[in-house]
Amino acid sequence: MLIKLSKASDCKASDITPESFYLSRRALLGGSVAALAASALPCEVGAADISRYADVEAGAAPGWFSDKLATARWQAVTAPGEGITPYKDATHYNNFYEFGADKGDPAENAGSLKVQPWTVVVDGEVGKPGRYVLEDFVSPYQLEERIYRLRCVEAWSMVIPWLGFPLSAVLKQVEPTSKAKFIRFETLQDPSSMPGQRSNFALIDWPYVEGLRLDEAMNPLAILAVGMYGRELPNQNGAPLRLVVPWKYGFKSIKSIVRISLVAEQPRTTWQAIAPEEYGFYANVNPEVDHPRWTQARERRLPSGLFSPNVRTTQMFNGYAEEVAELYGGLDLRKNY
Ligand code: MTE
Numbered sequence: 001m002l003i004k005l006s007k008a009s010d011c012k013a014s015d016i017t018p019e020s021f022y023l024s025r026r027a028l029l030g031g032s033v034a035a036l037a038a039s040a041l042p043c044e045v046g047a048a049d050i051s052r053y054a055d056v057e058a059g060a061a062p063g064w065f066s067d068k069l070a071t072a073r074w075q076a077v078t079a080p081g082e083g084i085t086p087y088k089d090a091t092h093y094n095n096f097y098e099f100g101a102d103k104g105d106p107a108e109n110a111g112s113l114k115v116q117p118w119t120v121v122v123d124g125e126v127g128k129p130g131r132y133v134l135e136d137f138v139s140p141y142q143l144e145e146r147i148y149r150l151r152c153v154e155a156w157s158m159v160i161p162w163l164g165f166p167l168s169a170v171l172k173q174v175e176p177t178s179k180a181k182f183i184r185f186e187t188l189q190d191p192s193s194m195p196g197q198r199s200n201f202a203l204i205d206w207p208y209v210e211g212l213r214l215d216e217a218m219n220p221l222a223i224l225a226v227g228m229y230g231r232e233l234p235n236q237n238g239a240p241l242r243l244v245v246p247w248k249y250g251f252k253s254i255k256s257i258v259r260i261s262l263v264a265e266q267p268r269t270t271w272q273a274i275a276p277e278e279y280g281f282y283a284n285v286n287p288e289v290d291h292p293r294w295t296q297a298r299e300r301r302l303p304s305g306l307f308s309p310n311v312r313t314t315q316m317f318n319g320y321a322e323e324v325a326e327l328y329g330g331l332d333l334r335k336n337y
Contacts, residue, residue, distance in 0.1 A: 053161065053229045056087045061232040062116055064135040068143045069230075072163060076144035077221075079319075084147065085158035087229050089302045094236045095152065096255055097204055098187065098194035105196075106236035112193045113256065115240040124184070124261035127175030134240055138226060140173065141165035145230075146223055148246035150253070151285045151318045157299040162244050163227030168218045176214065176262050183217045184267035185210045185243055186259040203274055210243065210254035211267035211281065213327075221246055221323050224257070247320040249283040280337040284328070285318035289337050 061069075096106035099113075118134040143163050151157045171183075189207035191197040197206050216222065225244050226233060233239040238255025245252050251271050261267075271279035278292055287297045297314055304310035317324050328336075 053084070053087055056229045056231060059231045059234065062135070064138070065226065065232050068138065069163075069227075072143040072145060074145045075147065077146040077148070079147050079149055079159050082149070082159050084161055085302055090158055090160055090228070091234050091236060093156075093302060095154075095250065096196075096236055096238070098196040098206075098208065098256075099236065100196050100199075107234075109195055110235035110239075112195070113188075113190075113235045113239065114193060115235065115256075118240050118258075120241060120257065121259045122170075122174050122261075123259070124263050125177040125180035126262050127177060128173070130174070134226075137241075138165070141169055143227070144223075146221075146244070146246075148221075148244060149318050150244075150246065150250055151299060151314065153249035153251055153279065153283065153291065153296075155291075155294060155296065155299050155314075156302055156304070157312075157314075158302050161229055162223065162225040163230070164223035164225035164244060166220055167222040167224050167243070168220060170224065170260070171214075171217060171262075174262070179264045180262035181214055182263050182266050183212050183214065184259075184261040184263050185254045185257050186261070187254055188256045188258045204270060205273065207258075208254060208270045209267060210252055211269050212245065212252070213266075214262070216245070216324075216327055219324055219327065221320060247285060247317040247324045249279075249285060251279065252283050282328075282331075282333075282336045284324075284333065284337075285314060286316060286333055286337065287314040288316075289334055 092107045093103045094106040095103070096110065099106040099109040116134075119131060120134060120137045121129075121131050123129045143165060145161055145163055147159060147161045149157060150160050167183075187208040188194070189197065196204075212222065223244050225238070225242050226240060228234075228237060233242065238253075238257075241257045242255040243253050243257065266281060269281060271283075272281050285296075290296050298311050299314045301310045301312050315321070
């Protein structure tokens with residue numbers, strides 16, 4: 001982000017599949033529901049069906065994941081009329097600095113990440129702290145498919161069908177104390193499997209850390225994802241557990257989470273610590289507040305290329321204003337970028 005400026009050569013996704021091919025079924029059926037909190041929407045419960053997405057490689061999902069898929073609510077939230085990004089772009093154009101700084105590095109290098117077994121710690125200002133193996137952590141929750149826009153601060157965007165569960169459900173379960181005001185998330189730190197943590201690319205003070213205000217984290221759109229495109233998360237997309245906060249720039253959606261801490265003070269987050277004048281704690285998608293070095297009024301929707309840049313207007317809160325704007329009443333969004 002700070003280091004790599006987007007350039008035309010970055011966006012050479014040449015194998016473009018017609019957008020119509022990827023339209024979600026609900027969109028094809030002419031559904032008119034806006035992206036809303038899942039509870040308000042119709043849903044399907046059914047067996048796993050990665051065939052609904054073209055070109056998706058079957059993963060090596062653990063048994064618990066397949067069991068969870070059998071009761072998933074498909075298309076619990078959709079992005080009507082928007083084409084889902086081809087799987088190949090979503091899995092080969094990534095930011096995951098633990099595996100390198102180039103967009104193709106995560107797909108190339110993240111195979112070294114061992115995601116089974118995986119432990120998640122919940123601690124800090126909670127009545128019920130715990131240390132869980134991933135399948136126990138996920139066990140109480142029903143998986144939902146949430147088709148969300150993903151807008152990177154670098155001004156590219158995608159539409160991704162995530163599989164996850166509301167972060168709010170986890171928070172209710174662990175019983176935040178009255179002192180809990182923020183959530184701090186931490187990515188695995190393991191230089192032996194994460195080459196980016198061994199390199200001289202030392203701007204990042206590992207581990208990668210992100211955070212949310214407690215009320216933001218309780219918003220129904222904020223999810224913890226364990227899958228995408230009807231299968232488990234590929235390593236390069238943050239396996240086995242990542243945050244997805246669709247109204248914020250992508251860097252808030254921290255990958256490969258090992259610790260979730262409820263805290264009293266606003267946490268020191270990775271990109272804000274590196275360049276506070278460029279990357280704020282809030283990082284809400286806002287077309288009216290430019291990055292100091294480029295406009296945020298527009299975005300390149302992937303796949304995009306030199307001859308079909310696929311540029312579109314960026315929406316306030318990435319199109320989720322109806323669901324989240326009230327979180328920021330009275331806050332100066334120019335100062336709190
Ligand atoms: N999480 C960790 N641990 N490390 C990272 O480098 N990059 C962030 C975010 N989460 C990042 C991370 C950024 S800048 C973006 S845009 C999104 O992941 C990209 O998610 P994707 O590669 O699945 O599209």
